[in-house]
Amino acid sequence: MSRLERITLYAAVESPFPHRVRLALEEAQVPYDIISVSLLSDKPEWFGKNVYPEAKVPYLVYGGPKLNPGDAPSPDTLQLPESLVINEFLADILPSAKLLPADxxxxxxxxxxxxxxxxxxxxxxxxxxxxxxxxxxxxxxxxxxxxxxxxxxxxxxxxxxxxxxxxxxxxxxxxxxxxxxxxxxxxxxxxxxxxxxxxxxxxxxxxxxxxxxxxxxxxxxxxxxxxxxxxxxxxxxxxxxxxxxxxxxxxxxxx
Ligand SMILES: N[C@@H](CCC(=O)N[C@@H](CS)C(=O)NCC(=O)O)C(=O)O
CATH class of the missing domain: 1.20.1050.10 (Glutathione S-transferase Yfyf (Class Pi); Chain A, domain 2)
Incomplete structure (x- = not known):
């Protein structure tokens, strides 16, 4: 993976799990889009239906065109749940950001x-x-x-x-x-x-x-x-x- 693709993060400000991913993205200083999925009332129906059936945040889409709330990400994008897996992925695709040490x-x-x-x-x-x-x-x-x-x-x-x-x-x-x-x-x-x-x-x-x-x-x-x-x-x-x-x-x- 040489060229950096578009990064879209589905997140809720109140949750510590997407916060982990935001910290990594900010430390890496790469551009990314955030789509907010509030957990405070009923989660938006489109999230479970069009994006991630488990309907949990964070969820990261790597690649594809710009997404708006409600859009279904293109099936040829990489789509990842799980904050820790996402952060390992970011460390791998962004080696110069040193999100993990080289040693x-x-x-x-x-x-x-x-x-x-x-x-x-x-x-x-x-x-x-x-x-x-x-x-x-x-x-x-x-x-x-x-x-x-x-x-x-x-x-x-x-x-x-x-x-x-x-x-x-x-x-x-x-x-x-x-x-x-x-x-x-x-x-x-x-x-x-x-x-x-x-x-x-x-x-x-x-x-x-x-x-x-x-x-x-x-x-x-x-x-x-x-x-x-x-x-x-x-x-x-x-x-x-x-x-x-x-x-x-x-x-x-x-x-
Ligand atoms: N192991 C997952 C946990 C994700 C998770 O539990 N997210 C919560 C936010 S606190 C969520 O989306 N909950 C919505 C629900 O369960 O309906 C991770 O590390 O990303």
């Missing part, structure tokens, strides 16, 4: 870190915010991730898609913990205590890591805390009504 040892370390985020942070995030589990459920896993960070800098030294895999969750955890009203599924006082813990010396390295990421233009361009907080409240109201977090996670069980 195989560092690449392996980046992938191990990504795997730890998937295996540990995602379930802890859901369990703490939506399923009433104690704050240590989340804090212990965040500490585990903190212990994997080098003394300074990013996950494998220079910024990489390992950072893109984690920071959308880290940012949302902070933003949500700051809110006055928390999901009714959460334990009383747990948010305030977790927020204080995250600001304590126990998490000094994670705090520095977060401020390093916040300082990057890729984060500045893709992050709006007030919007995330507002959308989170709406999503929680929907969850309370339906008992579902999304199409395959409920507020009562961890999958």
């Amino acid at each position: 195989p040892t560092l690449r392996a370390k980046a992938r191990l870190f990504i795997q730890a985020v998937e295996a540990k942070i995602l379930p802890a995030f859901v369990a703490f915010f939506f399923q009433g589990k104690p704050k240590e459920t989340l804090l212990d896993e965040l500490e585990g991730i903190q212990n994997k960070l080098p003394a300074e800098g990013y996950v494998v030294g220079e910024w990489s898609i390992a950072d893109a895999a984690f920071t959308p969750f880290l940012m949302r955890i902070h933003a949500i913990l700051k809110l006055d009203n928390h999901p009714p599924m959460m334990q009383e006082g747990a948010a305030k205590e977790a927020f204080e813990a995250l600001r304590s010396p126990r998490f000094a390295r994670l705090q520095k890591y977060m401020s390093d990421n916040v300082a990057r233009p890729s984060m500045a361009k893709t992050w709006d805390e007030a919007v995330i907080q507002k959308n989170f409240k709406i999503r929680v109201e929907n969850m309370v009504k339906t008992g579902r977090i999304n199409s395959d996670i409920s507020t009562t069980s961890v999958h």
Whole structure:
């Protein structure tokens, strides 16, 4: 693949998964189109019907003409779901952007870190915010991730898609913990205590890591805390009504 094709990303601002892809695209400084698929009310019917039958974001179309909301992407385009797969693909087609380091040892370390985020942070995030589990459920896993960070800098030294895999969750955890009203599924006082813990010396390295990421233009361009907080409240109201977090996670069980 030598010439860069058109990149179209189906995304929802409130979701951490497309945020991972946006960070990679911004770091790579390539042009891309975004088509917004809101998850706050009923998802637009055209998305599942014309684009991606599972109707989840992110979804990336590589190639083809410019798309508008509702259009069906051409069948001869490459179409990818799954944030982590998409980011690996971007790292492969954009080698000069160095979304992954060239050194195989560092690449392996980046992938191990990504795997730890998937295996540990995602379930802890859901369990703490939506399923009433104690704050240590989340804090212990965040500490585990903190212990994997080098003394300074990013996950494998220079910024990489390992950072893109984690920071959308880290940012949302902070933003949500700051809110006055928390999901009714959460334990009383747990948010305030977790927020204080995250600001304590126990998490000094994670705090520095977060401020390093916040300082990057890729984060500045893709992050709006007030919007995330507002959308989170709406999503929680929907969850309370339906008992579902999304199409395959409920507020009562961890999958
Ligand atoms: N493993 C997928 C997860 C994607 C995902 O669950 N996206 C959610 C956004 S939070 C979604 O689109 N949910 C809509 C639904 O389930 O109906 C990835 O990494 O991209």
